[in-house]
Amino acid sequence: MAERKGKTFTFEKEIRVLSSAGVAGRLEGEGPLGKCFDRVFEDTTMGEACWEKAESDLLTAAIRTALKKSNLEEDKIDAVFAGDLLNQCISSSFSLRELNVPFCGMFGACSTMALSSLAACLAVESGAMSTCMAATSSHFCSAEKQFRFPLEYGGQRTPTAQRTVTGAGALILSESHSKNLPRVKAAHLGTVQDLGIIDSTNMGAAMAPAAAKTISDFLRDTNTLPSNYDMLLTGDLGLVGSRLLRELLLKEDNIDISTVHQDCGLMIFDRDSQDVHSGGSGCGCCASVLCSHILDEMRRGKIRNLLFVATGALMSPVSSREGESIPGIAHLLHFVI
């Protein structure tokens, strides 16, 4: 039985990452983490006629690679928890259509990697399932088409805009006593926060308050400090959102995360040499970084105590056109090894 304190729950079972895989596109492959991904696809059409199918193929590649690395057949997976940014989550649904595995559809926008992993942990902890997968994807071209402008339009992006990562991540969770596998020790489900940001080209600012609240609540619930962790890894706040998060935590809660904070959106690209403005974003950003580089660093013992906080902007182009501000959310997982 998981133990609750505030809104944070600690798992009794040793729920560990049996395997994980992060895949990415060409530009991500040319970035600082290029060599860390399990697969890099030079042709981001994936040989498909449309971007949605290409994204779905990326997700399938991450899922298949994670399965292969675990040496498990798909019938050993009790369920896949997955979602994505496309309308009606078609990247996930169409990818899962190829697998004969129960499917729990999730929606957390760019927080999906944390949300789906959290839900998978609840399933394992409850005993209802033994081995679960969590997965998500995004694709620069399907996201631009759906959320912003057709690529052919050649629209200029604002300095605060982030570049949706073409990538996907998948990880397999199960009870295990192998001390050399990363363990999900605790988790914290976020609450919607909306400070009134209406600029949909500044997602970092819209999501930072949600990250601040989740981090602050978690540290209070667990009576810990940022310095108790090797790394506090946010999903895709980018440059603008990361600065805001540090500022918010410092000014409002007197919490200084500057020595341990990193952001997947800033790690995945080299902002000096790659044209990505405020950094990377999208479900696939922190999914591909967590499921490759970060969990590998944990397996190597380089990171032993990680807070992973993935943020999501829960808006749609329709809600923005209707004048609504952008609600944000942040879910947290505490990994140890």
Add this chain to the structure above:
Amino acid sequence: MAERKGKTFTFEKEIRVLSSAGVAGRLEGEGPLGKCFDRVFEDTTMGEACWEKAESDLLTAAIRTALKKSNLEEDKIDAVFAGDLLNQCISSSFSLRELNVPFCGMFGACSTMALSSLAACLAVESGAMSTCMAATSSHFCSAEKQFRFPLEYGGQRTPTAQRTVTGAGALILSESHSKNLPRVKAAHLGTVQDLGIIDSTNMGAAMAPAAAKTISDFLRDTNTLPSNYDMLLTGDLGLVGSRLLRELLLKEDNIDISTVHQDCGLMIFDRDSQDVHSGGSGCGCCASVLCSHILDEMRRGKIRNLLFVATGALMSPVSSREGESIPGIAHLLHFVI
């Protein structure tokens, strides 16, 4: 600890419905279940300037009514599990923005009521949460606008088409030993099924194979027969999908559900006097029917042993335009009292 057999899990805890609420629009209020809903809104704009906000208000009304009926304050709810059919699930996100409660976003299309309840049960069973809410909504006008044609176009619907229900449902789940509250005894997470239906005006046919598989798998896992249940209630297969489901189960698995099968999409409207073609559909269809009429019938002891099977069509207008067939999914909950 939940017990697994095949893909079905039985909860060890007595997870019961503390309260539930179903709300609906004018047309649904004029239907056979009109008097059963907790609230009927004559003005389905809900006083808002756009349909998405109206749908979100409906969901809020269901959530608030369920809370009121439970006599719980919102801070006693550990999380709300919710989702809807709108792009990026904005009905749920914007509704949840008003509540200061952790939010687990789900995507299951019209299966969301079963999916979100199932996930909430896993959270309670795991011990991570004590009291959870599951909720979902749909609105005829927001669905037509997004999935089909603008209402002003006055498009004709095909005979197989269903009418999206304007409605929402919410229920609160917690461990309880009150024998007079409906209990979720077991659940079964569905697997994506796609038999190649490409007609997006015939969702019942697209979803029937998924319902057949989930029902057949559940009956085999539990070694039970349809006659062991008072009612086998499907979500929104409508007339065409319901006939197909019965036929599929009879021909392929020799399972006859005709004496116990009912469909929320057929119950909510009077097809003779209301212009709804093949019946009702949408997340709000089975959500409003389950959370009002059906659970009330259980509380009255009229239904003691219910299989609730909600189906979803995991497509988007984009996937249909790209020539894809429609993947279906069905999730099952077994309620007893």
